[in-house]
Amino acid sequence: MGRRSVDPAWKTFGRTLRACREEAGLRQREVFQPLNVSSGYYSNLETGVRAPSEKIIAALDNQVNAGGRVIAAWEKAKRQVQAPMRFVELPDLEAAAVKIREFQPLVFPGLVQTSEYATAIFEDTFPGMSRRRIEQLVQTRMERRHLLxxxxxxxxxxxxxxxxxxxxxxxxxxxxxxxxxxxxISDIDAGRVRVQIIPRSTRRHYGNGGAFRLYTFAEKAPVASAEYMTGEIVINAPDRYQECDTNFGLLQGEALPETHSYEMLKELVDYDHE
Known part of the structure; x- marks a missing residue:
């Protein structure tokens, strides 16, 4: 039999559940026995292999003295797996960050996209999606611009x-x-963002792993996030975060200075394509 895949959303939930249990000083059997579930079932919850039943989530939260943290993590995971675009955590991370660094090799970042540009992306990414659903996704993306x-x-x-x-x-x-x-350019002029462009002439490219973001917070450890086909996964392991941080620094070293990057954007806008 092949190894059962683990959804990133439920894996994150499992880490929260385990952290709450350990903070409460409980062993796994002190949790699953009172709930009348098997050891294998509970172990799969902490590893994210399976999602907990709605019938036990309140009792599970109470059993590990989580004070609602397990319930909140379960609700967030459920929203993530139900959404066609898995970017539920992005607004939370962006709202709490004091610094956001982002690398994009294919498209302009969602945070600075126009509504028409975002619409075109969703049309290409989900060719069978209804116009109404695309409009909903675009509206959600545009709401992120409030951060600016x-x-x-x-x-x-x-x-x-x-x-x-x-x-x-x-x-x-x-x-x-x-x-x-x-x-x-308007966002740059207003001081909302700083942009650097990596020219095609560069002899090295450290971004072959794809798009990613780095979030720095005032009072907690930094995290990264990386995109995949249908969403985003949060990277909070220190060693994996450091890999992303190192790659960003190397990419920035290959990029043009901000002033030259700005001029490149202006040239594209001013160029007569007719």
């Missing part, structure tokens, strides 16, 4: 490959890219 108007707002540093500036989406013409670049 916070006071104080986090320091946001974005690294893009030059290819992002030329990647057509949704069957649109170059006007889509020019409008997106204009919007990004």
């Amino acid at each position: 108007k916070k006071d104080p707002r986090p320091l946001i540093i974005i690294l893009l490959t030059e290819a992002v500036l030329h990647q057509h989406l949704g069957g649109r013409d170059t006007g889509l890219l020019r409008d997106q670049c204009r919007s990004l």
Whole structure:
């Protein structure tokens, strides 16, 4: 038999459950026996192999003295697995961060996308999705832009490959890219974001692992997140976070200075494509 896959959302839930149990000084059998579930069933909850039944979640929270933390983690995991785009945690991370660093090799980051650009992305990513559902996803993405108007707002540093500036989406013409670049320039001018572009001429590329983000917080350890086909996984293990941090530094070393990157964006907007 093949190894059973573990959903990242339930794996995160399992870590929360285990942390609460250990904080309470309990062994696994002191939890699963009073709940009348098997040791194997409970072990699978902590490893994320299976999701807990709604019938036991309140008792489970009470048994490990979690004060609602297990219930909250269960509700978040359930929302994540039900959503067609698995970015439920992003608003929470962004709202709490004092610094956000993001690398994107294919598209402009969601935080700075225009509604039309976001629509084109969702159309290409989910070609069978209804127009109504796409509009809902775009609205959710646009709500994230409120972060750019916070006071104080986090320091946001974005690294893009030059290819992002030329990647057509949704069957649109170059006007889509020019409008997106204009919007990004406006964000730069307003001091909302800082942007550097990695030129195609670079001889090294440390971002072959794909898009990722780094979040720095005022009073807790930093975390990273990485995209996959249908969502985002949070990386909080110190060694894995350090790998992401190192890669970002290497990528930034290959990028153009901010002023040259800004000029590249302006050239794309001002260029006469007609």
